[in-house]
Amino acid sequence: xxxxxxxxxxxxxxxxxxxxxxxxxxxxxxxxxxxxxxxxxxxxxxxxxxxxxxxxxxxxxxxxxxxxxxxxxxxxxxxxxxxxxxxxxxxxxxxxxxxxxxxxxxxxxxxxxxxxxxxxxxxxxxxxxxxxxxxxxxxxxxxxxxxxxxxxxxxxxxxxxxxxxxxxxxxxxxxxxxxxxxxxxxxxxxxxxxxxxxxxxxxxxxxxxxxxxxxxxxxxxxxxxxxxxxxxxxxxxxxxxxxxxxxxxxxxxxxxxx
Amino acid sequence: xxxxxxxxxxxxxxxxxxxxxxxxxxxxxxxxxxxxxxxxxxxxxxxxxxxxxxxxxxxxxxxxxxxxxxxxxxxxxxxxxxxxxxxxxxxxxxxxxxxxxxxxxxxxxxxxxxxxxxxxxxxxxxxxxxxxxxxxxxxxxxxxxxxxxxxxxxxxxxxxxxxxxxxxxxxxxxxxxxxxxxxxxxxxxxxxxxx
Numbered sequence: 001x002x003x004x005x006x007x008x009x010x011x012x013x014x015x016x017x018x019x020x021x022x023x024x025x026x027x028x029x030x031x032x033x034x035x036x037x038x039x040x041x042x043x044x045x046x047x048x049x050x051x052x053x054x055x056x057x058x059x060x061x062x063x064x065x066x067x068x069x070x071x072x073x074x075x076x077x078x079x080x081x082x083x084x085x086x087x088x089x090x091x092x093x094x095x096x097x098x099x100x101x102x103x104x105x106x107x108x109x110x111x112x113x114x115x116x117x118x119x120x121x122x123x124x125x126x127x128x129x130x131x132x133x134x135x136x137x138x139x140x141x142x143x144x145x146x147x148x149x150x151x152x153x154x155x156x157x158x159x160x161x162x163x164x165x166x167x168x169x170x171x172x173x174x175x176x177x178x179x180x181x182x183x184x185x186x187x188x189x190x191x192x193x194x195x196x197x198x199x200x201x202x203x204x205x206x207x208x209x210x211x212x213x214x215x216x217x218x219x220x221x222x223x224x225x226x227x228x229x230x231x232x233x234x235x236x237x238x239x240x241x242x243x244x245x246x247x248x249x250x251x252x253x254x255x256x257x258x
Numbered sequence: 259x260x261x262x263x264x265x266x267x268x269x270x271x272x273x274x275x276x277x278x279x280x281x282x283x284x285x286x287x288x289x290x291x292x293x294x295x296x297x298x299x300x301x302x303x304x305x306x307x308x309x310x311x312x313x314x315x316x317x318x319x320x321x322x323x324x325x326x327x328x329x330x331x332x333x334x335x336x337x338x339x340x341x342x343x344x345x346x347x348x349x350x351x352x353x354x355x356x357x358x359x360x361x362x363x364x365x366x367x368x369x370x371x372x373x374x375x376x377x378x379x380x381x382x383x384x385x386x387x388x389x390x391x392x393x394x395x396x397x398x399x400x401x402x403x404x405x406x407x408x409x410x411x412x413x414x415x416x417x418x419x420x421x422x423x424x425x426x427x428x429x430x431x432x433x434x435x436x437x438x439x440x441x442x443x444x445x446x447x448x449x450x451x452x453x
Contacts, residue, residue, distance in 0.1 A: 078389035112387025123332035154275035162283035
């Protein structure tokens, strides 16, 4: 198995054993709830009562928190500084020198941070418990075109190779005396000698790969066999429909309670 | 339908994952260099110009979804629609012949940048409370302190940074296409339009 650009963690858990489409539906419903449900603290509650128990079930709480923290913190700081303090016309809560914390800005910052926390942790949980190739295979079995599955799986496998190549080009240009630190102008002029070689070198093997997959009957219309087998428990299908019912419920609560 | 099949020939299908990887690899490198823009849509624009608007839109959409769903940068996933619009506009602009010289590419990039700022402002304002978590937040703070509300402040921030970003991207794509051998370009549906 080649190295994959994915944070997937293999665990012998019941969450991991779910069918990929069930995981996808679960992620979608949680995302809809995070974006639709009204209330100041709703998203923090969702995080505590849905994401954390699911992560515990999947034995990925540690990796989840380690991945969520560095993404959410800069957003949280920005949103508190910008909305909390610079909110134009609000009720002042307290002042520190020229800075005044406004009530409306603080409320906006609390709900904003909650939404970011839910969106980010939801995606990360999905990535931790789902293997990209089994996900795409399960979608192909449900009628998604094989070309689309090829695009997704191939990009996921290409990214680590490309990032290594980008780092190598950066090193090579450094060795030739290219400056990538210092003034903005100097860093700007470093873009072309980095970007153009990376793209040209990666386009070289496009043609070769196109011939290779055509020679392996990629465009053949008939059914194909796969190396991976996906299992699905009998209760998962009705469970997915029940999960999907939460989306109109979220929308209804939003319209009803504002 | 037939033209769509022509747009998604095998060479296009193989180019798209390469373009997605280019988006992510360069976007990440630029982030390391701490430049005030993203350059995360060069691959998307390249596919749009060489293969067509639908292929460009698909590249943009999948780039951001893969970026988010693999857990590397979940904050990018909600902007998938913006990336799709950029890819589609790149394809349409190439069909109209607006990417055929460096200055045309520059102007097209500026225009696409304004449109992408307009599409991304509501997403940024609603999902992320108007902040990006990057250095550009200083701009949002400035507009907010002038009394702008969340949505106009994020649009103003985007309208200042996106056109420059997209103009650089379009000129780079023009440079790359000029450097590609004619024989290679001819394998793509729109490859021979740009000369």
